[in-house]
Structures are given as structure tokens and as C-alpha cells.
Amino acid sequence: MSTNPMRPFALCISFLSLLISMAADTTSPYSPTDYFLLDCGSSSNTTSFDGRTWGVDSASKFSSSNAQNVSFESTADRQQASVEQVPYMTARIFNSQFTYTFPDSAGPKFVRLYFYPAAYSGIHESDFFFNVTSGVYTLLSNFSASLTVAAMEPQVASIVKEFIIHVWENQILNITFSPSPSFYAFVNGIEVCSMPNNLYISDSQPIPLVATKYLFPIDNYTALETVYRLNVGGASFGGERDTGMFRKWQEDSSYIFGAASGEILQGNDTDIRYTPATPAHTAPTAVYSSARRMGPVTNINLKHNLTWIFPVDSGFYYFVRLHFCEIGKHITRVNERVFDIFLNNQTAQEGADVIAWSTGVGIPIYQDYVVHMIQYESRGKQDLWLALHPNMDTGSWFADAILNGLEIFKLNQSYGSLAEPNPEPVRLPLPVLQPQNSKSKGLSAFTIIGAALLFGIFALLSLVYFFILGKRERLGCWESGKAKMKSMRRGGFSLPRELCRHFALSELREATNDFDDVLVIGHGGFGNVYKGYIDGGDTIVAIKRLKSKSKQGAHEFLTEIEMLSKLRHRHLVPLIGYCEEEGEMILVYDYMHHGTLRHHLYGADNDPLPWKQRLEICIGAARGLDYLHAGGQHPIIHRDIKSTNILLDHKWVAKVSDFGLSKMTPSDDPVTTVVKGTFGYMDPEYYKWMKLTQKSDVYSFGVVLLEVICGRAAVDRSLEYEQMSLANWARPCIEKGMLDEIIDPLLMGQIADDCLEKFVETAYDCLLDQGIQRPTMDDVVARLEFALQLQDNADATAEALTLTVSE
Ligand SMILES: *[C@@H]1O[C@H](CO)[C@@H](O)[C@H](O)[C@H]1NC(C)=O
Ligand SMILES: *[C@@H]1O[C@H](CO)[C@@H](O)[C@H](O)[C@H]1NC(C)=O
Ligand SMILES: *[C@@H]1O[C@H](CO)[C@@H](O)[C@H](O)[C@H]1NC(C)=O
Ligand SMILES: *[C@@H]1O[C@H](CO)[C@@H](O)[C@H](O)[C@H]1NC(C)=O
Ligand SMILES: *[C@@H]1O[C@H](CO)[C@@H](O)[C@H](O)[C@H]1NC(C)=O
Ligand SMILES: *[C@@H]1O[C@H](CO)[C@@H](O)[C@H](O)[C@H]1NC(C)=O
Ligand SMILES: *[C@@H]1O[C@H](CO)[C@@H](O)[C@H](O)[C@H]1NC(C)=O
Ligand SMILES: *[C@@H]1O[C@H](CO)[C@@H](O)[C@H](O)[C@H]1NC(C)=O
Ligand SMILES: *[C@@H]1O[C@H](CO)[C@@H](O)[C@H](O)[C@H]1NC(C)=O
Numbered sequence: 001m002s003t004n005p006m007r008p009f010a011l012c013i014s015f016l017s018l019l020i021s022m023a024a025d026t027t028s029p030y031s032p033t034d035y036f037l038l039d040c041g042s043s044s045n046t047t048s049f050d051g052r053t054w055g056v057d058s059a060s061k062f063s064s065s066n067a068q069n070v071s072f073e074s075t076a077d078r079q080q081a082s083v084e085q086v087p088y089m090t091a092r093i094f095n096s097q098f099t100y101t102f103p104d105s106a107g108p109k110f111v112r113l114y115f116y117p118a119a120y121s122g123i124h125e126s127d128f129f130f131n132v133t134s135g136v137y138t139l140l141s142n143f144s145a146s147l148t149v150a151a152m153e154p155q156v157a158s159i160v161k162e163f164i165i166h167v168w169e170n171q172i173l174n175i176t177f178s179p180s181p182s183f184y185a186f187v188n189g190i191e192v193c194s195m196p197n198n199l200y201i202s203d204s205q206p207i208p209l210v211a212t213k214y215l216f217p218i219d220n221y222t223a224l225e226t227v228y229r230l231n232v233g234g235a236s237f238g239g240e241r242d243t244g245m246f247r248k249w250q251e252d253s254s255y256i257f258g259a260a261s262g263e264i265l266q267g268n269d270t271d272i273r274y275t276p277a278t279p280a281h282t283a284p285t286a287v288y289s290s291a292r293r294m295g296p297v298t299n300i301n302l303k304h305n306l307t308w309i310f311p312v313d314s315g316f317y318y319f320v321r322l323h324f325c326e327i328g329k330h331i332t333r334v335n336e337r338v339f340d341i342f343l344n345n346q347t348a349q350e351g352a353d354v355i356a357w358s359t360g361v362g363i364p365i366y367q368d369y370v371v372h373m374i375q376y377e378s379r380g381k382q383d384l385w386l387a388l389h390p391n392m393d394t395g396s397w398f399a400d401a402i403l404n405g406l407e408i409f410k411l412n413q414s415y416g417s418l419a420e421p422n423p424e425p426v427r428l429p430l431p432v433l434q435p436q437n438s439k440s441k442g443l444s445a446f447t448i449i450g451a452a453l454l455f456g457i458f459a460l461l462s463l464v465y466f467f468i469l470g471k472r473e474r475l476g477c478w479e480s481g482k483a484k485m486k487s488m489r490r491g492g493f494s495l496p497r498e499l500c501r502h503f504a505l506s507e508l509r510e511a512t513n514d515f516d517d518v519l520v521i522g523h524g525g526f527g528n529v530y531k532g533y534i535d536g537g538d539t540i541v542a543i544k545r546l547k548s549k550s551k552q553g554a555h556e557f558l559t560e561i562e563m564l565s566k567l568r569h570r571h572l573v574p575l576i577g578y579c580e581e582e583g584e585m586i587l588v589y590d591y592m593h594h595g596t597l598r599h600h601l602y603g604a605d606n607d608p609l610p611w612k613q614r615l616e617i618c619i620g621a622a623r624g625l626d627y628l629h630a631g632g633q634h635p636i637i638h639r640d641i642k643s644t645n646i647l648l649d650h651k652w653v654a655k656v657s658d659f660g661l662s663k664m665t666p667s668d669d670p671v672t673t674v675v676k677g678t679f680g681y682m683d684p685e686y687y688k689w690m691k692l693t694q695k696s697d698v699y700s701f702g703v704v705l706l707e708v709i710c711g712r713a714a715v716d717r718s719l720e721y722e723q724m725s726l727a728n729w730a731r732p733c734i735e736k737g738m739l740d741e742i743i744d745p746l747l748m749g750q751i752a753d754d755c756l757e758k759f760v761e762t763a764y765d766c767l768l769d770q771g772i773q774r775p776t777m778d779d780v781v782a783r784l785e786f787a788l789q790l791q792d793n794a795d796a797t798a799e800a801l802t803l804t805v806s807e
């Protein structure tokens, strides 16, 4: 008899898995009847950090027979520190439609899709756009994992999308990946896990629709996507500590709004007693044994709300489940802690009393609501507000409120879609200034360091203001800084009314024929720009109406007014005034007759700009930028230099615009900050290390110079991969001296050789990898002026020659 060398090993494995499953059986209130875990693209079974075993997806019973024809296995080109080996480092890449099938029993299932955006087999992370569907449901549409991850706050490197889908009797659960035309699809891991039948959806219990008197029926025809699952007042914990369904619970501190962040309540000595109404699989004891309450000072609590803010996609219904459990020593009877619950500023529940609901201390209970996030003009994110406020109407003993946990799910739209558009490319939200209540003990070190850091930066900036500004302005500025800080705490903002003209909303409505669409001259993530006539039609202006919904918008609005009202320069777009009324944020500028530089280079049917004019525009924009960097007493980094932010007035004078992302820096030292800007223009040093310097603007300006000479976009996805990014494509061409390859054909014969050489060399130097090697803007201006001079000389010589010839 031959001995199988693998035998003891296999035995050992099965013994281990037996142990693991036994452990799971004894600790988990629920053990899944169906459980599939696939490490896609892996060639052998793997084990993740949490001890779970992941199977292979190739040639398995889950993948369709054409697997090898339409997909291949690949490994990510890099592993970021926070990214675990399993399942993220291997992926299956699809070049056309591909379906996984899971032979599930009937009932609701969690479907979790794991994505780590990276380059796979030379396919860049921006080349993945795809749909994921399951039966009639569209789970993801034109999904880009890299754009989604880039927009997430707090920052992450990978993402798990969790859905709940009902599998019907005699049906197979299918998950289909379909790449968008000329793009690819990928997935790193797939998890399918069954759950108790009535955990979230029970046909017998319709749920109140907030702000109406209706009950909303969620039946088993509806698919859900988990958008938030929080362990309020407690720490984040991973899947294996859940009640058997591997759900991930996150801490809530990133979502708490304003100064009244409440106080953390720890009840780990309270016995959590589950009931038939709230069985043990509902949520782990870790969720119920920690909570957040308003705080000890009862009367002050009446002046506040305990508020959380959750950005969600517009145009969907959301299923909100709030978990409660009284764990304090002081609250043991009915009418001791009574509060109101507001969802989206509407009363969802009056007189909530956890003890009355649950009948005692340590008994968990949950309440469900449905909220409709109405879709206004455009799709995109909106904030879902959850606020708790003490209710003293029934003579409650304490003025306080409590919350232990929360889950928010998106419901599919009537045609079965759960998909949202991709976020705006790499425009990350600003870190929100959230001074924390330093008395609360449960704050993590991270929040404290973060708050200290923010305060430090603020203090530093204030000091800089204090020292460099003139005597007259000193106190005023300090005060307005304080006022700004204060108003940010409230979530609002203050405006330097004295610095520029203030418009009434009615004035601007009249100027734009009530924001008539035919007057729109530009639009972007921020909102629309309208052409308008003010002062009785005498003055033409550009009116930028920011989308009022976002906090980020408010920050950028304020930044832009502050920057522009202080800066005046021939090559910066002049701000005339602003309007802030009825939640509107509107900026009014001089009208720039010729629009953006980009529209005179490519993509629009304008007459091609002659070379000398292009050169003069570049010099103008460079001077504007140089003024920002060096002209004032405190350097300013623009952060979003691109050809659409260089505007041209009626005399073709270049003006730098859009200061919404700009940053004032205390010195020449790099500022560490969240990465913001536009894809294709972003300094690799800034992108990689988050070190922002003036040289980041120089890099972006180098890309603009290339656009000017090449007559093409910074990123052109219709081209082959090597050519897609202008900077990456042009640099090797310049190194090899293959300038003819890259130059805009419309410029042929117009450029003097030595001028071309000087210009291209300048652009090339601006794009050097290390900021320190790039020229300053001052230097760039000088070099471009020199290039112009070379061109003038050549033109003069040519003219002289033609004159001589014609004589
Ligand atoms: C992977 O695990 C599955 C079940 O756990 C087992 O049936 C299969 O043989 C394993 N495959 C390999 C390559 O070890
Ligand atoms: C894969 O493609 C080849 C050629 O296109 C075809 O002959 C073969 O049948 C395909 N195999 C499967 C499993 O679809
Ligand atoms: C869905 O709900 C219907 C109606 O209540 C019920 O008869 C059916 O069994 C449910 N299906 C599943 C898969 O739970
Ligand atoms: C899944 O696909 C199979 C065939 O591949 C099909 O018979 C079944 O109806 C599909 N299930 C759903 C829910 O669409
Ligand atoms: C992806 O989904 C969208 C919206 O449902 C649809 O218009 C598009 O055709 C789908 N693309 C592919 C490749 O299936
Ligand atoms: C409760 O938990 C906190 C924080 O995790 C810990 O500091 C404390 O010692 C625990 N108390 C008990 C009684 O276990
Ligand atoms: C709720 O109220 C706050 C101010 O109290 C406001 O900023 C927010 O936009 C409101 N939310 C909605 C959805 O109306
Ligand atoms: C609490 O929030 C609700 C709903 O947004 C609002 O109506 C109420 O004015 C707020 N109360 C306080 C004290 O801020
Ligand atoms: C979700 O989609 C299904 C299938 O299209 C539909 O029957 C159901 O009503 C939708 N749910 C909601 C809440 O619109």
C-alpha cells in the first residue's frame, strides 16, 4: 500500500476546520445554511487573516463553462499596508460578460463583493468600468472601484459591497459581471451567506415611512444594499465576531456631527438578555453593550440635538434600523429617559422610551423606519440626518437620549436598480472640522490626535495671519478666524461681507431669468455657471451657482470668496460679489468672453488658436500662478490648475480661476493634506505622499503646457493605454526627441525650432518626478517669455527674408 504524503496534512486541515466550525457553533447564535467564500483568481484554497477558508473560483461549480474564454486570473501590482492578502491580492479579470451561479436554498442571502482597485496584468485601475447584476437586480452600474474608493472618507484602499437578495424556491442565485464597452471588469472575492428569514424583512410588518402617515411594505421582491452598519459608542469589529453572518460593524465617531458629540456609555457589566422579539442573531452583544448618550448636564441637553450625518445617494428609499438597549445604572424605569427621533429633519418617533419598549435594563430592542431621499436636480450624494432630542412632555426624569447601534440599507428602485453614478473623479471631501467633547472618555487616540492636529494647523494659520497682516487688520482677522471656527462648529459659515459686493438672490434670479438653462455657460461637480446681466443690463457677469447640499461646497465657497476678495491681479479672474440666501451659495465674476482655454485647444469647434497667441496665454496664466505663489505675503497653492480653469477675456488675456480648492500655506514647507484635484493633472508626489507644495501646481501647469502644444486632453480614454495620459505619453516622446509625434498638427509650420525646444523643455521640466527638480513659477514665466522672444526673432527674420525676396 502506498502512503499518501498529503494525508496527515489533509487530516490536520480537516481537524482544524472541525475545530473552527465547532467554535463557530458554540459562539454564534446563527450558523449559515448556505455559505460560499471565493478567493477569485486564486489557484488554490486560501485562508484569510480571520481564519476563514476561501475556495477557488476557476473551473469550480460556481463559474460558467466559458470561464477561460472570457476571463483570466491576475495578481494586483501592489499591496497597500491596509490591504489583506486574502482575498484582495488575486482577482479574476473579465473581458466580457461572465456569470457566477450559487446553488442556494430559498431565502434571503447576503452577497458581498470584494474589490481592491489596483493594476492587474498591466490593466490600469482606471480601465475597469462594469455592471454587476443578479437576476432582475442591477447591483452596480458602470462601477469604478478606483473612483469609489478614492472618494471614500475616512480613506480606505479596498471596498466590500454588501447586498441582500432573496433567492426563490427552485431558483439559482446568479451574479453577472459585464464590462462597459472597451473596459474590463474584475472582482477579488465573493461571499454568499444565508441569514434568518425574518432578520430584516418580514412581510407581516410594514415599516413607517417617515414624514408621512403611511406604512412602507418591504417585501421579499426587494433587494437591499448595506450602506452603514455602526456600533454606536463602541469600536469597529470584523465579521467573525458577528452573530454568524460575518457582518462588519463600524464605530460611529466619523459620522457624529457638531460639538455636541455626546458621551460614550459602556455597559459591559450589564447582561444582555435577548428575547423572541429581538433574538440573539439580531446584533452582537458588543453592539448593545455600548452606546452614545447626550451627556450628563440635563438642561443644556435641551438646547442640542445628538446628530449623525450619513451621505447617501439621492433618489432611493432607505431602510433605517436603530438598535437600543438601556445599559446605564441610573435608568431602570419607564419615563426616565424619553426622547424624539428625527430622520432628515422630520419627526420619525415622538417620545421614544427604551425601557417602555424593551421592558427592562439589558433587553435589546430595535426600531425600523423608511426614509425617502428625494432626488433634486441632479443625482449624487445627499446627507441623511439622524437627530435625537430629549422630550420632556411626559415629565421625563432626565433630559437625555441614547442610541446603541444603527443599520442603513438602500432599497432598490422600482425597476430593480441599486446602482449609483460614480463619484466625481478624485475630488475628496475636506476633513470636517469637528471639535470633540474632550471630556468624553471613549474618544479614540486617533480622534484626539486628529483634533489636536487640526487645532494646531488652525493655530498656526492664525499666527501667520496675525504676524503678516497689517496692524489695521490684525484684530479683525483674528476675530473673523474665531468666528469662522465657531460657525463651522455649527456647520454653517460666515462671510466677509465687507470685502466684496453682496447680491440679493432676487437680483441674481432676474439676471439669469430665474437660472434659465439656456444661459448655462459651464457646469461641473460644483453646479452650473450662468451668463447674467446686472445693473440694469449694463454689466455682463458669470454667475456660479454652487449645489447647496454639500458641506464641501460650503467650504469651497468660503475659500473662494476669502481668496479672491484679497487677491487682485491682471491674470486672476476678478470676483465681483456673492450671494448667500435661502441656502444658496452663488459667486459673481467678471464675464470671460472667450471661455476656457481648453475650448480653444480641442473638443469644441472653435478656430484653432495660433501659436503665438497660445504662448501669450501660457505666459499670462503662468504670471497669475506666480503671483499666487510668490506675489502675496503668504503663498497660496491653487491645487486645481487645468485648462478648464484658465479663462480668456474678450482680449484673450488669460485669467486663472476656481479657487475652491486653494490652500494658503504658512511657509514653503510642504503641507500634508487630503488629496484633491483633477485626475491627469495631479502631481505624483502629492498623490502618493499627500505632500502639497507649490511644485504640485507647477506639475499641473506642465500638463497644461502639453495640452497647449499637443492639442489634446490630459486624459483621453478613447486612446490606447500608453497614450491615455498625456503626461505619461509625451515625456518619453520628448526624451527620444520625437516631437513631431506629439505636436498639434494644426501648429505645423508655425513654431520656430528654438522656440519649440525651449517650450517643450520647460513643459518637460515642470513634469519631473521630484518637485524639487521642477522650476519655480517665476522661472517658468521667464523661460516662456524667452521662448516668445525666440519666436518673435524668428518671425522678424522670416519677415525680413520674405521682404528681401519680394523686392
Ligand atoms: C478547497 O476546499 C474545498 C472545500 O473546502 C475542497 O473541496 C477542495 O478540494 C479544496 N481544493 C483544493 C485545491 O485544496
Ligand atoms: C472558447 O473559444 C473557442 C474559440 O473561440 C471555442 O472554440 C470554444 O468552444 C470556447 N469554449 C468555451 C467553453 O466556450
Ligand atoms: C416571499 O414572500 C411570500 C409572501 O409572503 C412567501 O409566500 C414566500 O415564501 C417568500 N419567499 C421567500 C423565498 O422567502
Ligand atoms: C440563473 O441562471 C440560470 C442559467 O444559467 C437560469 O436558469 C436562472 O433562471 C437564473 N436565475 C435567475 C434568478 O435569473
Ligand atoms: C450597465 O447598466 C446600464 C444601466 O442599467 C445599462 O444602460 C448598460 O447598458 C449596462 N452595460 C452593460 C455592459 O451591460
Ligand atoms: C468595559 O470596557 C471598557 C472598555 O473596553 C474597559 O475599560 C472596562 O474595563 C470594561 N469593564 C468591565 C467591567 O469589563
Ligand atoms: C436638516 O437641517 C439642517 C440644519 O438644521 C440642514 O443643514 C440640513 O440641510 C437639513 N436636512 C434636510 C434634508 O433638509
Ligand atoms: C433638532 O433637530 C430637529 C430636526 O432636524 C429640529 O427641528 C430641531 O430644531 C433641532 N433642535 C435643536 C435644539 O437643535
Ligand atoms: C425592487 O425591484 C423589484 C423588481 O424590479 C420590484 O418588484 C420591487 O418593487 C422593487 N422595490 C422597491 C422598493 O421599489
Ligand SMILES: *[C@@H]1O[C@H](CO)[C@@H](O)[C@H](O)[C@H]1NC(C)=O
Binding pocket: 129, 142, 144, 180, 421, 422, 423
Ligand atoms: C461611466 O462612468 C464614468 C466616470 O464617472 C463616466 O465618465 C462615463 O461617462 C460613464 N459611462 C457610462 C456609459 O455611463
